[in-house]
Amino acid sequence: MEKWDLLKKYKWKFIIPLLLFLLTLIFNRNFYGVFGEDNYVTIHLVIEILIIVVSFSIAIQAWLIVPYTQREKRMYIGALFLALGLLETFHTISYKGMPFFIENSSAYSATWFYIISSLTLSCGLLLIYILKFKSIFPAQRKIIYGSAIIYVVIWVAVIYYPRHLFPDLVIEGIGTTPLKNGLQYFSIFLQLLLIGYLWFSKKISTIEKSMIIIGSIYLILANLMFTTYKNVYDIRNLIGHLFSLVSYQYFLKALYYSSVKEPYEMLVEAQQQLEHSQKSLHHTAYHDELTGLPNSRFLEEHLSKELAKRNSKTAVMMLQIDRLKFINESLGSSITDTILQEVSVRLRGLLPSKIFISRLSGGEFIIILHELGNIDEVVAVSKQIHECMQEEFQVQHFNLKVKLNIGISISPEHGDNMEILIKHAQIAKGRAQNEIERYLIYQPDMEQYLEERLILEHDLHRALENKELFLEYQPQVNVKTGHIDSVEALLRWRHPEKGIISPVTFIPIAEETGLIVPIGEWVLETACTQAKKWQEEGLGNIGVAVNLSIRQFYQHNLVQMVEQKLQKTKLSPELLELEITESMTMETSYTIKTLHALKQLGLKIAIDDFGTGYSSLSYLKDFPIDCLKIDRSFVKNIPANDQDTVMISMIISLAKLLKLKIIAEGVEDINQFAFLAELECDYIQGYLCGKPLRPEILSTNFEKLQMDIYQYV
Structure with a gap:
């Protein structure tokens, strides 16, 4: 999928949050004016819990799939969201209005946990997608995930230190400080770098790229919301949290697609290709590559089934293009191949689809007539074949007259198995080339003629010497x-x-x-x-x-x-x-x-x-x-x-x-x-x-x- 096709496909996922963002800029009313101040902490808690659930879902999913995919990027994404889930947990329990935990809830702790979480997410995703990591093994999961937990513990110790080590980021009644806004703008900058890198990258699948970009856009809008609210009851604060939740959802989709759905689709596609290959292989094994007609293997199976039906006659007609070897030697194999193809097309166009036509080696074809009533039927088919060959073949700049010699054997009179029937049809075909009508039905005395001809051929090799x-x-x-x-x-x-x-x-x-x-x-x-x-x-x-x-x-x-x-x-x-x-x-x-x-x-x-x-x-x-x-x-x-x-x-x-x-x-x-x-x-x-x-x-x-x-x- 091209980049601009990506924009067309997901245009509403971009347009809706932008419209919502513009509406919140215009509508700057406190949230408690709509739902009530007492309900705000509960609503905020529900959203934060959902964010935490999504974060831990990503971490757990990555933990489970790494042994099967061995993709190091997935491992680090899992560790990143494990850290984010823990940071969001501490952000939630330290939010203003929440019960006592370590110390009284305050804007200082909650806001710093959020800022650390936002910067960790932006910086972590950028590094994970840009850097090339060495191959990892499933046993390393504990080390990487353990490192994520240690990372969170360090920040918890710093933020909950009895004496505040960092300045306040939000001042009640006034709003966010320049430091908080600056950190969030820096987070936005990192997200923009990530979007730019993904946009031009060809190494990442289109769907995964799309989900990460959409999630980053929602995250950018969330950060913009958090730079403009006046207090925790501001509607912009609520919308910012909703944007954060949606962004995490898209990050989860990206991991799910790249680690579960994409491999599954690849597996399905591979299975379909395998089935197609099997069908293609079966067709190749049972059909002639040049003419597309059934080959000798197909003929053997088909004729064996027909001969098993003892209650009907079966005619085997062997056709051979006269002087094909000479044409090949004088005009080349490309002309010969075209003649073979054209003959097969004429035969297929002349005879009903239910009549079995097969190509053997060289210029030989086999036609099987099932449930033969009498000899006149096979004679009529022979005459039709010769009539359809009367028109010259236009091959490149040559007009070539092609004649077919036809030998016929009939089951059960001339044999009850494929080998004998084809042999007798071949003998009759050899005699047919000397006939005006160029077709003959097998007769027992033909074998003696063939034997004599073979002896004569052998003697002719020594005649000159x-x-x-x-x-x-x-x-x-x-x-x-x-x-x-x-x-x-x-x-x-x-x-x-x-x-x-x-x-x-x-x-x-x-x-x-x-x-x-x-x-x-x-x-x-x-x-x-x-x-x-x-x-x-x-x-x-x-x-x-x-x-x-x-x-x-x-x-x-x-x-x-x-x-x-x-x-x-x-x-x-x-x-x-x-x-x-x-x-x-x-x-x-x-x-x-x-x-x-x-x-x-x-x-x-x-x-x-x-x-x-x-x-x-x-x-x-x-x-x-x-x-x-x-x-x-x-x-x-x-x-x-x-x-x-x-x-x-x-x-x-x-x-x-x-x-x-x-x-x-x-x-x-x-x-x-x-x-x-x-x-x-x-x-x-x-x-x-x-x-x-x-x-x-x-x-x-x-x-x-x-x-x-x-x-x-």
């Missing part, structure tokens, strides 16, 4: 001349036991495992070496086209690696053409930078499978592209299929406008060749002009192959 990989080359024929200007290098694998394994089978495995990087380097070097060898054999400057995988394209040292292979094989850069797919161009700035760096080496760049990706055609004007390769899916139905015919015509026209070379893949009959030639397609590639061949066969039969092609031109 064991020289099981080899290249075949397919001619790329110039449509106008019929000459074989270049060939495309195609990777093959001859397994020692299984024979030839299709690239469709092993290349995705190489991509996922990262083996495609060393394999890709081997392919590039081998192809360049072979092209140089053909050149040396007199077959001419036959160019060679090599496919780059996504992982290769996003290698940080791609350009340096290509340059090194060209230098090692001594192949002219213009005879090398690197093929990339449209899917590699989603990170535009990186693609442009990398392609320009490759072009500076002197080689050519081709976009493979053009028309099947999802990059914007407008990017073509920014990319340093030399060639577009029309995918075989557009070629196989021409010229019979009107849509494919129109599509190919548009692609070739676009390429001509951009001054790009065009290669049509998958040309297998003369009608396709004739149609492409009519559209002025630059090159064709396919079985019509030659199947992929081993390099030695191509070398041996090059002339015959060339003569066979001439017949189509």
